[in-house]
Amino acid sequence: MKWLIQYLRDIKIGKVVLWCYLIWYVVIVYFYFDPLPKTWINALGISAVIGTGLVLSISSNKSDSVDYWQTFRLYLMPFCVSSFSALIKDRGFIVFVSPKITETLVAISCCVLFLAIVFTIKLINKKLAWQSTNLEGNV
Numbered sequence: 001m002k003w004l005i006q007y008l009r010d011i012k013i014g015k016v017v018l019w020c021y022l023i024w025y026v027v028i029v030y031f032y033f034d035p036l037p038k039t040w041i042n043a044l045g046i047s048a049v050i051g052t053g054l055v056l057s058i059s060s061n062k063s064d065s066v067d068y069w070q071t072f073r074l075y076l077m078p079f080c081v082s083s084f085s086a087l088i089k090d091r092g093f094i095v096f097v098s099p100k101i102t103e104t105l106v107a108i109s110c111c112v113l114f115l116a117i118v119f120t121i122k123l124i125n126k127k128l129a130w131q132s133t134n135l136e137g138n139v
Helices: 002-010 013-032 037-058 068-088 101-138
Strands: none
Touching: 002 101, 013 068, 013 101, 037 068
């Protein structure tokens, strides 16, 4: 649990946005899940092709260490995009927003909850750091 709090304490805004994307995706998959394998096999195929292209586009000739989380994300994003578009096809979505207000509110609420957790952890961390600085200064 400590590693999760440290991760959320140090998380940058770009990663927060990516987590909100994933949260939105999971909510929509919850409401529109398709048990037929066709959607998921197609998404895996697109992920393999596009993910490999993305990995190749960021690779350099240097023998740097591999960032496995970044590589995972480069394959996960095309999978999510392709499966998301297949799940919402012909369902009245406006770009990525559900035509059903309840579903949209659930997705927004989950993202806001995540943002509140991150903000609270960062705020507590700043407060503890500030208190620690003041205590050291008073000694």
